[in-house]
Amino acid sequence: MSGGEQPGLLPVEEALARLMRLAEAAPIGETERVALADADGRVLAEPLVAGLDLPPWANSAMDGYALRLADWQGEPLPVSQRILAGSAPGPLQQGSCARIFTGAPLPAGADTVEMQENVELEGDGRVRFCEPLKPGQNVRPQGQETRTGDQVLAAGTRLGPIELGLAASLGVAELAVRRRPRVAVLSTGDELVEPGRSLGPGQIYNSNRRLLIAWLQRLGCAVVDGGILADDLGQTRAALGALSDVDLILSTGGVSVGEADFLGLVLREEGELSLWKLAIKPGKPLTFGRYRGVPVLGLPGNPASTLVTFGLLARPYLLRRLGVQRVAPLGFAMPAGFSWSKPGKRREYLRARLENGRVVPYPNQSSGVLRSAAWAEGIAEVVEGTTLAEGDSLRFIPLSEILG
Numbered sequence: 001m002s003g004g005e006q007p008g009l010l011p012v013e014e015a016l017a018r019l020m021r022l023a024e025a026a027p028i029g030e031t032e033r034v035a036l037a038d039a040d041g042r043v044l045a046e047p048l049v050a051g052l053d054l055p056p057w058a059n060s061a062m063d064g065y066a067l068r069l070a071d072w073q074g075e076p077l078p079v080s081q082r083i084l085a086g087s088a089p090g091p092l093q094q095g096s097c098a099r100i101f102t103g104a105p106l107p108a109g110a111d112t113v114e115m116q117e118n119v120e121l122e123g124d125g126r127v128r129f130c131e132p133l134k135p136g137q138n139v140r141p142q143g144q145e146t147r148t149g150d151q152v153l154a155a156g157t158r159l160g161p162i163e164l165g166l167a168a169s170l171g172v173a174e175l176a177v178r179r180r181p182r183v184a185v186l187s188t189g190d191e192l193v194e195p196g197r198s199l200g201p202g203q204i205y206n207s208n209r210r211l212l213i214a215w216l217q218r219l220g221c222a223v224v225d226g227g228i229l230a231d232d233l234g235q236t237r238a239a240l241g242a243l244s245d246v247d248l249i250l251s252t253g254g255v256s257v258g259e260a261d262f263l264g265l266v267l268r269e270e271g272e273l274s275l276w277k278l279a280i281k282p283g284k285p286l287t288f289g290r291y292r293g294v295p296v297l298g299l300p301g302n303p304a305s306t307l308v309t310f311g312l313l314a315r316p317y318l319l320r321r322l323g324v325q326r327v328a329p330l331g332f333a334m335p336a337g338f339s340w341s342k343p344g345k346r347r348e349y350l351r352a353r354l355e356n357g358r359v360v361p362y363p364n365q366s367s368g369v370l371r372s373a374a375w376a377e378g379i380a381e382v383v384e385g386t387t388l389a390e391g392d393s394l395r396f397i398p399l400s401e402i403l404g
């Protein structure tokens with residue numbers, strides 16, 4: 001145990017490693033074929049193999065003139081044809097050049113293109129090449145990007161705009177993807193009220209439900225909205241037991257040690273518990289287990305704790321169940337714009353911004369303050385047992401890296 005670890009609290013890396021093993025043991029293996037238009041955010045189930053060369057034929061990278069360099073002695077050349085993108089040119093006549101435009105096929109026999117800015121047109125229409133020419137210049141050869149049979153995307157790739165564009169460039173209209181994980185969202189807490197209704201004494205609005213449902217949908221999950229679950233042992237058992245057909249029950253709240261924290265209790269006493277109590281702030285009481293065989297991830301109820309634990313642990317868990325290999329956010333090192341003098345027992349994830357190239361934390365890091373995350377551009381990691389002076393580097397994980 002290193003100096004900063006707190007006995008009984010699981011280090012974050014160990015928790016993530018355990019969650020990854022649990023995810024690998026419960027893959028969502030079924031696949032379906034979807035149109036590219038419906039594939040954004042989904043996970044590729046089979047490698048994408050090129051069924052054609054890219055480009056499919058040699059073409060010009062510039063608007064200009066195509067010629068065969070070996071046959072050219074430096075003299076001005078007559079223009080024997082004009083080739084636009086989308087046309088199918090005949091072969092290049094010997095002793096001539098072709099007017100050609102960007103993306104147009106190179107005529108057979110031509111091997112070099114000069115851009116039009118570097119030529120002069122003679123009175124009789126012949127083209128004088130004014131600059132030295134290199135063989136093959138401004139030509140994009142057939143198969144330069146991809147050869148037929150190349151694997152361009154591995155199974156387990158998460159599909160986004162770039163991957164969809166790449167598949168389209170290969171003429172692929174449908175892809176085999178993993179089916180959407182079915183995730184039930186439960187918000188525990190007698191104090192919770194949905195927006196749109198008026199607040200009674202002691203009540204607050206349910207923010208976690210909206211936050212998690214929107215995030216899960218961006219992740220390609222099919223959400224089963226379990227609404228608000230009362231702080232009641234019997235109702236907790238019943239709610240968990242009724243969700244036998246989902247891939248994951250994701251709840252918030254009720255995992256600490258309070259007398260109304262029943263979710264953790266049910267898992268600890270009646271289910272199987274794989275992790276509980278992490279060396280992470282916010283997020284310590286994060287709980288993972290199974291209830292009647294269904295995986296249950298209990299996120300702490302404080303909204304910033306929900307955000308951090310979903311982004312750093314639940315999101316990687318779900319993606320790994322879909323076969324995605326690189327799941328943990330990478331972030332990057334940035335200099336601190338603050339100092340940290342008291343080494344913590346838990347790894348702290350500060351909601352922070354970059355200002356003048358330095359990490360600046362939101363002034364109120366209470367785990368109940370969701371506004372800190374709306375202000376923030378990322379999460380800055382202060383490792384347990386360490387101190388920081390201004391200018392020391394720390395990991396900054398942009399929210400954009402994890403939100404989706």
Ligand SMILES: Nc1nc2c(c(=O)[nH]1)N[C@H]1C(S)=C(S)[C@@H](COP(=O)(O)OP(=O)(O)OC[C@H]3O[C@@H](n4cnc5c(N)ncnc54)[C@H](O)[C@@H]3O)O[C@H]1N2
Nearest residue numbers: 187189206207208209253254255256261284300301302305
């Ligand atoms: N004696 C101890 N008390 C607490 C400990 C501890 O170790 N010993 N840990 C604290 C930490 S750290 C956290 S985090 C919280 C987490 O508790 P729970 O996950 O059991 O969550 P609740 O108690 O149900 O709620 C915590 C807080 O968050 C609010 N909340 C809950 N759900 C929502 C929601 N859907 N939308 C908005 N806000 C929500 C709730 O009202 C509470 O204020 O436990 C500490 N206690």
Ligand code: MOO
Nearest residue numbers: 282283284305367
């Ligand atoms: O771990 Mo709790 O999330 O600090 O507030």
Ligand SMILES: [Mg+2]
Nearest residue numbers: 188189253254
């Ligand atoms: Mg509660």
